[in-house]
Amino acid sequence: MDTATELSFDGVSFHYQRRLRGAAAQQVFDCFKWTVPNGRTVLLGPNGAGKTTLLSLAATVLRPQQGAVRLGESASDRDLKAMRESIGLMPQRFLAIPGFTACEQVAYSAWLRGTSSSSARGQALVALERVGLRAEADSLVAQLSGGQQRRVGLAQAIARPARVVLLDEPTAGLDPAQRSRFRELLIELPADAQVLVSTHQVDDLEDLFDTVAVLHRGSIRFQGTPAGFLALAAPGSLRPAEAAYAAIIGDEA
Amino acid sequence: MMPIRTALRIMPAAWFVLPVAMFAGWYATLLHSPAGYGTAATAAASGTIPFVGAFVGGAAAWEGARLRRSGVWGGPWVRSDVRIAAGAMAGPIAAGLLAILVAVVVSLVRVGAFTPDLEIVGVLALDIFTYASLGFALGVLVPSALSVPLAVLLPFIWLAFVPAMYPVWLRHLTGMYRDCCGIAESLAPRAVVASVAVDLGVVAAATVAVRVRWPGRRRLLSALAVLTAASVFGVSAASGMTYAPVVARDPSLLTCSTNNAVRICLWPEHRDQANLLTPAIRDVVVSWETAGIDSPTSVTEAWDSQPTGTLSVRLPDQLTKDGVILAMAVGMLPPDPNCGGATTGGIAFAYLEAWYAAAGGISSASLERLDFPGDDVNPSVLVAVNDLLAAPVSVRHSWVARAISLSQSCDESTAPDLRVAR
Numbered sequence: 001m002d003t004a005t006e007l008s009f010d011g012v013s014f015h016y017q018r019r020l021r022g023a024a025a026q027q028v029f030d031c032f033k034w035t036v037p038n039g040r041t042v043l044l045g046p047n048g049a050g051k052t053t054l055l056s057l058a059a060t061v062l063r064p065q066q067g068a069v070r071l072g073e074s075a076s077d078r079d080l081k082a083m084r085e086s087i088g089l090m091p092q093r094f095l096a097i098p099g100f101t102a103c104e105q106v107a108y109s110a111w112l113r114g115t116s117s118s119s120a121r122g123q124a125l126v127a128l129e130r131v132g133l134r135a136e137a138d139s140l141v142a143q144l145s146g147g148q149q150r151r152v153g154l155a156q157a158i159a160r161p162a163r164v165v166l167l168d169e170p171t172a173g174l175d176p177a178q179r180s181r182f183r184e185l186l187i188e189l190p191a192d193a194q195v196l197v198s199t200h201q202v203d204d205l206e207d208l209f210d211t212v213a214v215l216h217r218g219s220i221r222f223q224g225t226p227a228g229f230l231a232l233a234a235p236g237s238l239r240p241a242e243a244a245y246a247a248i249i250g251d252e253a
Numbered sequence: 254m255m256p257i258r259t260a261l262r263i264m265p266a267a268w269f270v271l272p273v274a275m276f277a278g279w280y281a282t283l284l285h286s287p288a289g290y291g292t293a294a295t296a297a298a299s300g301t302i303p304f305v306g307a308f309v310g311g312a313a314a315w316e317g318a319r320l321r322r323s324g325v326w327g328g329p330w331v332r333s334d335v336r337i338a339a340g341a342m343a344g345p346i347a348a349g350l351l352a353i354l355v356a357v358v359v360s361l362v363r364v365g366a367f368t369p370d371l372e373i374v375g376v377l378a379l380d381i382f383t384y385a386s387l388g389f390a391l392g393v394l395v396p397s398a399l400s401v402p403l404a405v406l407l408p409f410i411w412l413a414f415v416p417a418m419y420p421v422w423l424r425h426l427t428g429m430y431r432d433c434c435g436i437a438e439s440l441a442p443r444a445v446v447a448s449v450a451v452d453l454g455v456v457a458a459a460t461v462a463v464r465v466r467w468p469g470r471r472r473l474l475s476a477l478a479v480l481t482a483a484s485v486f487g488v489s490a491a492s493g494m495t496y497a498p499v500v501a502r503d504p505s506l507l508t509c510s511t512n513n514a515v516r517i518c519l520w521p522e523h524r525d526q527a528n529l530l531t532p533a534i535r536d537v538v539v540s541w542e543t544a545g546i547d548s549p550t551s552v553t554e555a556w557d558s559q560p561t562g563t564l565s566v567r568l569p570d571q572l573t574k575d576g577v578i579l580a581m582a583v584g585m586l587p588p589d590p591n592c593g594g595a596t597t598g599g600i601a602f603a604y605l606e607a608w609y610a611a612a613g614g615i616s617s618a619s620l621e622r623l624d625f626p627g628d629d630v631n632p633s634v635l636v637a638v639n640d641l642l643a644a645p646v647s648v649r650h651s652w653v654a655r656a657i658s659l660s661q662s663c664d665e666s667t668a669p670d671l672r673v674a675r
Contacts, residue, residue, distance in 0.1 A: 017468070059329050063466075085331050087329075091324070095323045096323060097325065098319050098323065104259050108325075112331065112337065113330060113332075114332065117256075
């Protein structure tokens, strides 16, 4: 991949606004710098580590108070439109558009991301085919199962060709068969797209991802290959991924 | 953008547009306007705005709520907020415009007019856009259980109650021009400026309010500031107007002709009836001359100040000979004395009207409709008129002079004497 397309965080500081007078602002990132590796990257970290915030900043859902998120020549403090055209996001929480069918929801999402009205439906049908929901294209999203809705969310993220695909807890709520299907989908994503997946699932890391990154308390505590990550586990560990993770986070989690 | 098929399936605006349009059309048949006058008919149709505005507001709130609940609004999209909002509001706006269009067409057809007033149509379209913006903003900001009822009620309250409030010019802020226009009037530009200012203020405030990336306090203060500024501007434009948002119609639209030394000027709506009106008006003038009444040399439908010797008339919708005579008789009456209340001399207006009508040649049946019994001092109207017809011209002159004098008196206690001297 051309390094000019890399997603990076350049001195990003971000805190959530105080909801109550007198409450302290919650600082999530302070001058955070990270260049997301090319290929498929899994982002691990305990609850509250800032994974969702990081993906939201990358997708420009949130804006840094300082610094910028960059994607090639574009940056979140300028060229917002160019960045958004290049990023597909599957948010942690899927929200159905009341009254829409699966096809309408994916097509509308594609339109929101810049696809023309005339092309949106076609792109939506292709995306639904890829996530195995072609038969449910005309079903109301609200009537689909939780797992099917997650797949509609994934279809939204991939309906329009993207240089960066951000998936926030994509397998949460999926049954084992659906998770397996998701893994296949992940592998099928275009090789030239940067894929950043936030998850708690640490199965099959070596098969699915090129890079493992561990985020904790606003900084990347580990970044390396899955093999390097698993090597951190104590020899003989029955669950090496969890052991490696614990070795990085230690008692801080 | 939402495909039309989807919109028709899921949008309340699409579900309810036909009944609302039919209701607007029916309601437009209840609103009065002069025959043939497109401006007045279009203005009358604006009386349907309370219902249509409430419908549009509620439907737009529903669409705003749809975007709110699905997390679309404020999301990281390539499409601008304006495009997204326009897509959501297009259905309610189209439905509102259709309903208003039906009301305007019905109103025009009902009075035999064919040309709508495009300025009023423009303001009505802006009204629709305003209520859509207001509803959409409420839908985006407030849970739908609250936003939809609010978006229905707010336009209705604004349009139904403000026109009933004092000072009377407050109604001109609403963009509803039911009191426009008589045939000699056109819509007052100040009323248009006032309502457009308020509309634009509401749209701007709604636009600011839905900028969810701004801090809530900043949005609230900005929206209030914009709305206040627009309201002040609107109030300054409408302040001091009467209840009717009208000005005198452009007199250059009058068509004038001279018939037997009487110059007669008619509005375009009566041009086709000139063959009936011109001889009828001329006959009245001749009859008045014969009866010794100081007759006008010119008769015009314009109401603004006219030179001496010119009679301003308000012709009725049904153009009959008696109707023309009555209109001219009313035109001969002196102005109201502006006493601030009822006066005993006010009774003289009825006697004078009946006298001018009788002298102008009104039929006895129509004259009888002007009659009412006399009192301890005065004879009935019919008796007085018959006495005048039998009296010499000098008596008529002195009676008319006395009646006019009495009509201008602000006396509230002394019974006037309108008996005809024998």
